[in-house]
Amino acid sequence: MAKAVSTDSLAISKKEDYKGKKFRIAFIGCGGIAQTHAGALANMPDVEIVAGVDIQQYRLDNWQEKWGKQPVFTDWKKMLKEVKPDAVSVCTPNGIHSQPAIDALNAGAHVIVEKPMAMYPSECEKMIAAAKKNNKKLTIGFQYRYHPTTQMLKRAADEGQFGDLMFCRCQALRRRGIPNWGVFGQKKLQGGGPMIDIGVHCIEMAHYVMGRPKPVAAVGNTWTFHGNKPSNVVSQWPNWDHKTYTVEDMAIGHIRFDNGAILHIEASFVAHIPNDIWNFQLMGTKGGCNWDPAEIYRDVAGTMVNSKAGYMPDGDWKLLFGTKLRNFIDACTKGTPQEAPGEDGLTIQKILDGVYRSADAGGKEVSIK
Ligand SMILES: NC(=O)c1ccc[n+]([C@@H]2O[C@H](COP(=O)([O-])OP(=O)(O)OC[C@H]3O[C@@H](n4cnc5c(N)ncnc54)[C@H](O)[C@@H]3O)[C@@H](O)[C@H]2O)c1
Numbered sequence: 001m002a003k004a005v006s007t008d009s010l011a012i013s014k015k016e017d018y019k020g021k022k023f024r025i026a027f028i029g030c031g032g033i034a035q036t037h038a039g040a041l042a043n044m045p046d047v048e049i050v051a052g053v054d055i056q057q058y059r060l061d062n063w064q065e066k067w068g069k070q071p072v073f074t075d076w077k078k079m080l081k082e083v084k085p086d087a088v089s090v091c092t093p094n095g096i097h098s099q100p101a102i103d104a105l106n107a108g109a110h111v112i113v114e115k116p117m118a119m120y121p122s123e124c125e126k127m128i129a130a131a132k133k134n135n136k137k138l139t140i141g142f143q144y145r146y147h148p149t150t151q152m153l154k155r156a157a158d159e160g161q162f163g164d165l166m167f168c169r170c171q172a173l174r175r176r177g178i179p180n181w182g183v184f185g186q187k188k189l190q191g192g193g194p195m196i197d198i199g200v201h202c203i204e205m206a207h208y209v210m211g212r213p214k215p216v217a218a219v220g221n222t223w224t225f226h227g228n229k230p231s232n233v234v235s236q237w238p239n240w241d242h243k244t245y246t247v248e249d250m251a252i253g254h255i256r257f258d259n260g261a262i263l264h265i266e267a268s269f270v271a272h273i274p275n276d277i278w279n280f281q282l283m284g285t286k287g288g289c290n291w292d293p294a295e296i297y298r299d300v301a302g303t304m305v306n307s308k309a310g311y312m313p314d315g316d317w318k319l320l321f322g323t324k325l326r327n328f329i330d331a332c333t334k335g336t337p338q339e340a341p342g343e344d345g346l347t348i349q350k351i352l353d354g355v356y357r358s359a360d361a362g363g364k365e366v367s368i369k
Contacts, residue, residue: 022046022047022048023046023047023048023086023087023329023332023333024048024050024083024085024086024087025041025047025048025049025050025085025086025087025088025089026049026050026051026052026053026079026080026083026085026087026088026089026109027049027051027052027053027063027088027089027091028053028076028079028088028089028090028091028092028100028104029053029054029090029091029092029093029096029114030052030053030054030059030060030062030063030072030091031054031059031091031181031182032181032182033091033114033141034052034063034089034091035066036317036318036321037089037091037321037325038063038066038067039318039321040318040321040322040325041325042067043322044322044325044326044329046329046333047329049067049068049070050070050071050083050085051070051071051072051073051079051083051085052064052067052070052072052073053072053073053074053075053076053079053100054072054074055074057074060072060074071083076088076100076103076104077103080103080104080107080109081107084107084108084109085104085109086109086110086332087109087110087111087112087137087328087329087332088100088101088104088109088110088111088112089111089112089113089114090104090111090112090113090114091114092114093182093183093189093190094116094118094119094189094190094191094196095118095119095188095189095190095191096189097113097114097116097117097118097119097123097127098118098119098123098124098126098127101113101127101130101138102126102127102130105127105130105131105133105134105136105138106130106133106134108134108136109136110136110137110138110139110328110331110332111127111131111136111137111138111139112139112140112141112324112325112328113127113138113139113140113141113345114141115140115141115142115200115201115204115345116191116196116197116200116345116348116349116352117140117342117345117346117348117349118191118345118349119190119191119192119196120191120349120353121346121349121350121353124342124345124346124349125346127342127345128342128343128346131342137328137331137332137338137341138341138342139324139327139328139331139338139340139341139342140340140341140342140344140345140348141324141340142201142204142205142208142324142340142344142345142348143317143320143321143323143324144201144202144204144205144320145204145205145208145339145340146320146323146324146327146339147205147315147320148312148313148314148315149291149292149294149312149315150205150208150209150291152294152309152312153209153282153289153291153294153296154208154209156287156289156296157209157210157211157282157284158211160286161286161287161296161298162282162283162284162285162286162287162288162289163284163285163286163287164259164284164285165210165211165261165282165283165284166260166261166262166283166284166285167261167262167263167264167282167283168206168210168261168262168263168264168280168281168282168283169263169264169266169280169281170199170202170203170206170263170264170265170266170279170280171202171265171266171267171277171278171279171280172194172198172199172201172202172265172266172267172268172277172278173266173267173268173271173273173276173277173278174194174198174268174269174270174271174276175270175271175272175273175274175275175276176233176235176236176237176269176270177235177236177237177269177270177276178226178227178231178237178240178245178249178269178270179197179237179240179269180231180237180238180239180240180241181237183244184197184247185227185240185241185242185244185245185246185247186244186245186246186247187246187247188246190247191352191356192222192247192248192251192352192356193222193224193227193247193248193249193251193269194247194248194249194250194251194267194268194269195220195222195248195251195253195265195267195352195355195356196352196356197267198267198269199251199253199265199266199267199352200348200352201278202265202267202278202279202280203263203265203348203351203352204340204344204348205280205291206263206280206282206291207263207344207347207348207351208344209280209282210257210261210263210282212344212347213257213258213259213261214257214258214259214347215255215256215257215258215347215350215351215354215368216256216257216258216367216368217255217256217354217365217366217367217368218253218254218255218256218351218354218355218357218358218365218366218368219253219254219355219358219363219364219365219366220251220252220253220254220354220355220356220357220358220359220363221251221252221358221359221363222248222250222251222252222356222359223248223249223250223251224245224246224247224248224249225249225250225270226249226269226270227240227242227245227247227249227269227270228242228245228246229242230242248359249268249269249270250266250267250268250269250270250271251265251266251267251268251355251356251359252264252265252266252267253265253267253351253354253355253358255351255354255355255368263351265355278291278292279291279292286298286299287299293308294308294309294312295307295308324339324340327339327340350368350369351368353368354366354368
């Protein structure tokens with residue numbers, strides 16, 4: 001079982017860790033999340049951003065303006081050939097994760113790919129095979145498993161504080177939060193809506209804390225009722241492209257694992273609830289927990305006790321990007337364990353795929369192989 005990682009600070013490794021050379025990372029996709037990656041890497045003296053690839057010229061201009069006059073490309077194959085980076089960060093829409101990742105691995109680069117790993121498990125399997133064939137690292141950008149609360153709950157689960165885990169409830173619910181940039185509403189490029197886009201975060205951190213059980217069956221339902229209509233409510237991200245909106249607004253899933261545990265997931269861009277919810281709760285035979293607020297529930301000396309941490313490191317979103325990139329870079333340069341390997345990405349993809357397959361089958365249970 002993977003040991004919990006420390007997120008107390010961003011451990012910056014020394015320059016000489018990679019045989020005295022800087023670790024050279026290129027980006028495929030230079031949009032919103034690539035900027036967050038690059039911002040975190042800018043704090044790492046042993047790393048150099050060496051190229052950017054995007055199909056939109058304004059993104060490339062902006063990239064050079066912010067991160068230096070490095071070569072930029074519109075074709076990732078050309079970049080891989082000319083730049084020969086040590087690693088590639090794939091930050092394109094979900095449907096353009098697998099091919100650049102496979103090409104980068106075949107070109108001899110390590111790969112970190114943003115979440116979700118891809119759109120379908122079959123793509124993930126090909127990515128893992130390419131990493132194995134080329135003996136390169138393949139990491140998934142699951143930053144929430146590095147969050148101090150997730151780490152605390154994982155240590156508690158590993159210690160047996162909850163006993164046998166029976167049930168997990170995950171919620172990734174926005175009252176009104178349809179992305180109004182990129183292609184998040186286009187099923188053919190994203191694979192789905194809130195389930196694959198934000199549900200994935202809560203599922204991956206809960207599944208990690210649960211000890212990564214094997215999913216065997218799924219039940220799912222999806223609804224589209226708002227995103228395909230013009231924006232008519234004041235909200236954080238108005239005026240999304242409703243004409244190209246083909247994904248769900250809400251999805252509910254129910255996953256069965258081979259150890260008998262059940263995970264229930266609720267994900268929505270449009271949930272009529274008072275406030276957004278980003279949480280998971282676990283219920284075991286001896287205890288339970290909640291992610292936000294971070295609490296552990298146990299019976300102690302004949303009393304039901306709710307415990308909170310006396311000290312918790314900063315779980316800021318941008319710090320977590322630094323921690324996930326550091327874990328990836330150290331795995332590449334020092335051979336330290338990868339906290340979010342491709343195999344975990346594949347398992348989570350099978351869960352997402354199971355929910356969508358069941359929804360397509362009218363909510364009937366489907367098996368997960
Ligand atoms: N880890 C997280 O918390 C997190 C947060 C946001 C997004 N993401 C993930 O990051 C990915 C990108 O999301 P984003 O918000 O940055 O989207 P974005 O639309 O801002 O950026 C995507 C970029 O990819 C470029 N692109 C599209 N096709 C390309 C191609 N063939 N070659 C090169 N570039 C191409 C686009 O032009 C765009 O600049 C998605 O998979 C998303 O799920 C992760």
